[in-house]
Structures are given as C-alpha cells and as structure tokens.
Amino acid sequence: MLTELKVAHCSDCGRIYQKNLRGLCHSCASESDRQLQAIDRFMVRYPTTDTETVAAHVGISPSRIRSWLRQGKLRNDSYPNLCDACDLCQTPIQAGHLCHDCSVRIQTDISRLLTQEQEDRERQRAAISYRFRA
Numbered sequence: 001m002l003t004e005l006k007v008a009h010c011s012d013c014g015r016i017y018q019k020n021l022r023g024l025c026h027s028c029a030s031e032s033d034r035q036l037q038a039i040d041r042f043m044v045r046y047p048t049t050d051t052e053t054v055a056a057h058v059g060i061s062p063s064r065i066r067s068w069l070r071q072g073k074l075r076n077d078s079y080p081n082l083c084d085a086c087d088l089c090q091t092p093i094q095a096g097h098l099c100h101d102c103s104v105r106i107q108t109d110i111s112r113l114l115t116q117e118q119e120d121r122e123r124q125r126a127a128i129s130y131r132f133r134a
C-alpha cells in the first residue's frame with residue numbers, strides 16, 4: 001500500500017505541515033480553536049458586542065473574525081453586532097460578501113454590460129451582413 005505524505009504551507013503561519021482539511025498546521029489549528037472558544041464565551045455573555053470589541057478582547061484582528069464569519073466557523077444569528085464587512089465599501093453586513101447597495105449596483109452594472117455587449121454584437125452582425133451584400 002502506498003502512503004503518500006502530503007505537505008502544504010500553513011495558511012496562517014506559513015510553516016510546512018502535513019496537509020489536512022483545515023489548511024492549518026497543528027499549532028495554528030489549536031490556536032484558532034482556542035480563539036473561537038474565547039469569542040463564543042465572550043459573545044454568550046455580551047451578545048451585543050461588535051466585531052472590533054470582541055477582536056480586541058481575544059487579541060486578534062477584526063478581519064480574522066470576518067473571515068471566520070464568512071467560512072461559517074462563527075455564527076452571528078444571535079449576535080446582531082458581530083458583522084462582516086462589504087467587500088467594496090466596508091459597510092457592516094450580516095452575511096454574504098456585499099452590502100445591499102453594492103449588490104444592487106453590481107447587478108445594474110452587469111445588466112448594463114450585458115446590454116452593451118448585446119448591442120455591440122448586433123452592430124457587428126449588421127456590419128458583416130452589410131459587407132456581405134456589398
């Protein structure tokens with residue numbers, strides 16, 4: 001039987017470790033577990049704490065909390081102020097990658113782009129058939 005040892009760089013500290021599903025070396029994995037537990041304990045006691053405050057309390061950056069929210073490792077269903085931030089304007093959001101305004105704006109941009117493309121194609125087609133006739 002062939003046993004393959006897969007190694008990777010830990011996505012946190014960059015050390016080489018034996019690859020696992022978490023993408024973290026052993027020490028970073030247990031460290032992040034510890035931090036997650038600390039956040040949980042803090043949030044249970046003070047459910048209205050915001051991202052910045054709890055991050056400062058646990059001693060990590062708010063962006064780490066945001067990425068945990070995004071990965072589903074932290075849940076903010078019962079913690080209204082534990083927020084992720086919009087990718088574009090940094091407005092606090094509860095879920096997803098964009099705030100309402102930005103997602104509406106992007107939808108509009110995309111549909112405008114598609115219309116534009118459609119028009120360009122039609123113009124091209126018209127030009128080609130014109131050349132064909134001539």
Ligand SMILES: [Zn+2]
Pocket residue numbers: 010011012013014015024025026027028029
């Ligand atoms: Zn690590």
Ligand SMILES: [Zn+2]
Pocket residue numbers: 086087088089090091098099100101102103
């Ligand atoms: Zn936004």
